[in-house]
Amino acid sequence: MATSSQPARVLTELDHIRITNLLKHPGMAFAAELESVIDNAELVSSYKVPPQLVTMNSQVRIADGETHDERTLTLCYPPDTNPDKGFVSVLSPIGTGLLGLVEGQLAHWVTPGGVQVKAKILKVIFQPEDSGEYLR
Secondary structure (H helix, E strand, C coil), X not given: CCECCECCCEEEHXXXXXXXXXXXXXXXXXXXXXXXXXXXXXEECHHHCCXXXXXXXXXXXXXXXXXXXXXXXXXXXXXXXXXXXXXXXXXXHHHHHHCCCECCCEEXXXXXXXXXXXXXXXXXXXXXXXXXXXXX
16 A cells, blocks of 8 residues: 555556566665565556556656756666666666656655655656557
């Protein structure tokens, strides 16, 4: 069950399978938080996912909860990570924080330095499933 600090998450069945397999590799940083997210998520078919949902390979516009600074990020798998270009891994605290939320929700995460951060999801700019890419 979700708490106010951990909103309810919805994942596609395919994202759930891929992330579960990813977490089977040893030494995954932040794996405990991500495991909790995927273990407690509601699963939906890629064909029935709402377009406002942050799924893997989605591009989102977020606003910092304190400064209100906006930035665009793409949630990706570790091999595609490039923070300088806005590609954040699902294994990172911010990636785990965004996964499975919808526009308007607040994402919460703790930085490696121990700082608690929150950001509002303003817009899902691109979602593979909404574009007909159900297996991406």
